Amino acid sequence: MRHLRLPITLTRSGMLAEQLMRAFWPLWTVALVILAAMMMGWHETASLEAFWSAVVIGAVALFSTLFWGLRWFRVPSRLEAIARVDAAMPGRPIAAIADTQAIGGDDPASTAVWQAHLARMAERTKSAHAVEPDLTLTDRDPYGLRFMALLFFVVALLFGSLLRITSVGDVVSGSNDTLLAGPVWEGWVEPPAYTGKPAIYLNDVPAGDLSVPTGSQVTLRLYGEVGALTLAETVSGRTGEIAAASDPQQKFDITQSGTLSVLGDNGIAWDITAIADEAPEVELTGPIEADAMGEFSQPFMAFDDHGVETGTATITLDLTQVHREYGLTIDPDPIDPLVIDLPMPYTGSRTDFDALLIDDLSEHILANLPVTMQVQVVDAAGQVTDATAEQMILPGRRFFRPFAKAVIEQRRDLMWSKANVVRVNQVLRAMAHRPDELGIEETSYLRLRTIIRQLDRMSEFGMNDDGQGEIVQALWDLAVQLEDGRLADARKRLERAQERLAEAMRNGASDAEIAELMQELREATDDYMRLLAEESEPSNGTDQADNSENTTELSMDEIQALMDRIEELMQEGRMAEAAELMEQLNQMMENMRVTQGEGGDGPQTPGQQSMQDLAETLRDQEDLSDDAFRELQEQFNPAPQGQQPQQGEQGQQGEQGEDGTEPGEQPGEQGAQGQEPGNSGSAGDTGEDGQGGGQGLAERQQALRDELQRQRDGLPNLDGEAGEIARQSLEQAEGAMDGAEEALRNGDLAEAIDRQAEAMNALRNGMRELGKSLAENGNDDPGQGTEQGEASGRPVPGARDPLGREIGNTGQSGTEQELLGGVDVNRRAEELLDEIRRRSGEQERPEIERDYLRRLLDQF
Template sequence: MSHLRVPVFATQVGMLAERVTQAFWPFWTILFATLAPLMMGWQDSLPIEIVWGFVVVMALALIAAAIWGARRFKMPKRAEALARVDSRLPGRPIAALADQQAIGAGDAASEEIWQVHLERMAARSRDAKAVQPDLRVASRDPYGLRYIALLALVVAFMFGSLWRVGSVADLGPTGGAAMASGPMWEGWVAPPAYTGKPTLYLADIPAGPLRVPEGSTITLRLYGEVGTLTVHETVSGRMGEVESASAPQQAFVVEQAGRLEIDGNGGAAWDVSVIDDIAPSVSITAPVEADANGEMAQAFVADDDYAVVSGTATIALDLDRVDRRFGLAVAPDPIDPLILDLPMPFTGSRANFEETLIDNLSEHPLANLPVTVTFAVTDAREQIGVAAPEQMILPGRRFFRPIAKAVIEQRRDLLWSAENDRRVLQVLRALSNRPGDLFRNETTYLRMRHIIRQLVNFEEFGMNDDQRDELAQALWDLAIQLEDGNLADARERLERAQERLAEAMRNGASDEEIAALMDELREAMDDYMAMLAQNAEPAEGGTDQPDGGDGESLDVSRAELQALMDRIQELMEEGRMAEAAELMEQLNQLMENLTVTQGEGGDGPPTPGEQSMEELADTLRDQQQLNDEAFRDLQEQFNPGRGEQDGNQPQPGQGQQGEQGQGQGSGQPLEGGEGGQDGQTGEGLGQGDRPEGGAQSGDGAGGEGQGGTEQSLADRQDALRRGLEQLRSRLPSLPGESGEEARRALEQAEDAMDEAENALRDGDLAEAIDRQAEAMDALREGMRNLGRALAENDMDQPDEGQGGQQGDVTEQAQTERRDPLGRQVGNTGQYGSDENMLQGGDVYRRAEELLEELRRRSADQARPDLELEYLKRLLDRF
């Protein structure tokens, strides 16, 4: 039994730790809770009565906890440890070895069996291992008091000192005698909070050199008879009234290097050196950037040894660089410098960072004038770092219509000097002399006449600053309306309608409120689209609306936006607010992009990026066609001859084709796709790039049998994959993250196509359909990233949804793609479509009927397992 000695001894030691923990955890908790406040020095600031009351209560609690633990503690015995080890072994072999044979003693056969039994138990006992002790006391301490006390003790060790506990004895009547055996002074060095450095306890620091940050506060406390200890220091640089060197408590700020000395019994001295706080610095890192609307972006970098607290940019008129002609020839009225707050990082370190000041100052009097921009930053010690002044023309909104530019120029002259009021009045009168040649509508002309009448009135009776600002605002609004027509007002109404609808989403509006808000949004959308069409400039080429120009793009976008709004309303009425909010964000992005795409277009040759987008769209359409045919073949497996049995009722695979879709073989392409016009499936591969042996869509029609159809679909899937591989190899080199993501997405599409081909060759149509769906999702992701990469690299390829070539191609491809239920894939690129298959209230009833039919079929266990599995996936998805 020697092999049991080690595990039994280890188990006995563990039992000892277990019983000590369970019996004395209250004692340790109370001890930690007593030491923590004393180490932090609470006794030095609290009344002596409270301190001694706390000490007495804690002492009594410690005694009670020790007695409670001693009564419950029992030293573990070896027999108990042996029994615990034995209980972890199967069959308790150790106890069996100590048993005596009860019957059969003296019988040779029985004794032989008993001996074999003992040998087996001995063999089992050799597997004995030490049993881990149970040190958990959560059941006895449900509130975690032991952890709270331990945390307080750890904090006290970090920010306090064990020396302070002895100061409790100094509070008693024999405190003077106790002081002789301990420290008679205490001191702390507290660096400024912004440095992030910890407080130092001087009693723990040996005499000698001491480096502290500039601005640190030194606090000293002297105990005992006054005059026994004195303080001498030269680090504060105090020149005025200084407290007595023997004062019991002293505090001062380190401003310079010097010496700190505590003179007396047990004193110490330090040569203090100061860690200088360096002033921050800031500099401009790039030229100012601005967009057409006048929003400026100025990059800068700032740094400090600890942290920059704040910063400003001061913009002042550079009068020497102003072209003093026309309205700027007179002396300007005083223009106060414009002070902007610099953006600071919300997270991370402020010791060194790069940020960009973004603001739109188009309406400021200094807009489009020479200015000097001075950046300044401040640290926590209020030290200021100033960058060299930067000369620039303060960006403002650019106006392109001559009449709008003239109005803005008069506004600038009026803000330059009030003496220009007569000149501004004369120029505005000249502009309004022949309104038919300059003004698009009567509203803008009447607004200008009203401004002229105000100027006449001000010229007669005088004009104060508030009236001048009001007049400048009126001129600004007039210039905006002259530049954009009514587009700005239409855009404002559209944004207001979108905000109200978003608020309704958050507040859970009723169906009636949703319908009213959607009507308001549609009306505002129609007005905005009309304004876009009215303000769009004719495309180059001599005609106002060339084929493929803005007129066509605008019509397509209008239909797409209407479908997107229908889908938003449907989701809101169904209570799916998160999805509706996501589509609402896409609608906002579409509307923002429409203002950029007006006036673009043309009939020139496509760029390499545009050609790649077209080929990807064709590949996506062909993959959708293969997916539709595979789905019809799967339906034919489950319900042979279903088309003849169902008569004229449209099936999910036929969608909106109606009677045209009935009676077609499984290999016939769907109506509505370009692939259905000539029977080709490889159009997405590019001209001349279709691999040899690519199958026609007519291959494997219903007359060839099921096996031939699957083989034909597999060959066509392989041809489509090889074509995509060739297309990917011809993609233009696009640096950046978007280009890499596009390539990865197309590689994923190839892999999914390869898996779909293998499933088709194995006859697993359900698996093939799933893999084809993955390929289509990856293709759509690749198109989005490719469009984004082309836009980022200035290759005349707009981002997704901006109405350019990509938008036309993807809209065309999306219009022609249908899901297995015959619905068009909507603007979101997901199955479910924005298209209303049924108009009116029947849409919900019909959807419920379809779900009930799916549930009924999935509950029919007589159906093939393959069909049941597919129905289950349909129910999980929809």
């Protein structure tokens, strides 16, 4: 058969390789040892008697291993290759085809059965594949002699030279008696480690020009009679004590270009060119930028021929540019320059890179003052380069409320000079004279009065560094409180509750402690959300910036659902999953906008309608895939009518309660779910011919495909890459549905399930990208008020998967619900996996079922 030629030929080639390895491994092991010894130059240093003894031993070993290999080597025949290919297939179909019918040749029924058997075996031969050869030699070489020889050869390649093999002829002919006593000289040039360049073995370098980095170290060894060879060089620039030119070992660094010579018999000379290490370069590539909270970013670029090691940015007060008024009229106290380390790339090359210096210096004295920034980089050779100092205003946090701005100004004056303590005290007293007119809260006023009392004492007795730092910090906290109002305190309380809960996760808290900490977190979250909603009202008169494009829109129900899930996981001891959800909650709380209830009642946008329709299509496709899987099981595991599945098959049929419902499903819901539009008929319904079930599934698949095509035609016009990816994903989903429909009509349920899985994955990806595109194009959040947990990436309270289970709080398809009633999940999963392996190995099962089970195993 033609389709067997290639597997048989490849298998025979592999068998030939097996024979070569098993017969001749001693030969190449001995050959590697001999080559390694010659590359290391042992024949040059050995005496003449030892050299010839080694030659005789090596020749005997080579001829012995060659004779042994030829004796045991055998070319595998084609019949042996066919037998190996045949043995790799179940039932040995190739041998079966070659068999003849022993009895019953005159019986037409027997002959028909025999012909059917031959046809099935011939079909099975189409799955023939080349059998991998067994090249292991552990049984023949238990001590790993071949690996020792290979290691010996690799070491010789690294530290020896192939050119030394040619000197064997000189030893045999005796043309160069001096080589019998060893090499005349040896030399190495080792470049500095930071260059990353390899060492140079001078014996392999011919006379002439040689370029090496400056700072390379030369090591030279002279053999033989002292004085027979001498060193002459002009590359080290040494002026102090210099070793004698005839010393057996010389070591020095190359600092300049010049010559390096070995004088005497077999001498040699090189013209050395010392390549100087270039100084690094650095520059600021753009203006400094900052946000309203004071965090700034300064872009810069640095490069060096061998890589930048470190860098710093020095920020110095530019006193000449300071507008000297109010508290700045007097000379400032000494202000040390601020030195910040430049960020270096963690991975990749440092020879040429762009980076951002990001920091928040809002609380520093230099914030919002004229400064000069000078960046400096250092390379591995210790060379330092300073960029030109740039003048700028060092960014700091911006305060919008007048009272907060006034407090920050007094804080700056006090940091400017301790002599401003009296003036700052007087200004703060004037500000606190009529608190009712300022419109500040009582807590902020009390903090201000406390600061004033401290300044009174310092005005009388003097201010030291510790007192100055205490007042400066208190003024900063007061200004932040005045600017942010109660929201800052609520945020700190929320962060503190989150930190305590995270600590409890790490230490394994009890159920009572978990309940107490979760209650604290809920209360802190409620306070923060309430204050956030109040601050976001247009009529509150605050100066909060509108960053709605960077916020996340959440409802209290979603947050409570996520916290309930965290508490449940902690009580079950699944701390890793709880910590992951806790981190997700922290990120969601960092940047969000509060909504009321589950969503608005206003009209949906076209994008929202498309997302809702696609979610409905996805749910219908999941239901259809479940029905197809149940029908596939019923084909191979039919049960008598009215008989419940046995305990061993519950893993395949799905975990059900005693009343036949899914876990978490109320009795009566199962039947209601089967009556959804587009899902008419049960999975197991068949017509009189036994094919009605498959045809019914195909009709449902066709209806879903037509619906998806209609939804694709009704998508809004969205620009950007995400919109294009969404359209392509939905097109792929439609193609997969078409393939599933064709497989269902042909009765290939396993293939249909695979195509349906592709369609569902493509649908999910399309919904996710459509959500991104809607956000980029300024549409409302498509997940608001719908069930697109997958598109928005947020949990949707009350949402259920195709099996009627509650969807997990990560918003992904699937469930985090306990389905086994306390049974160890890992043990149950292992039992199911073993059962799948057992069934896939049973030869009596139909090939289509075994092929499907093997595909299941590939997933795990």
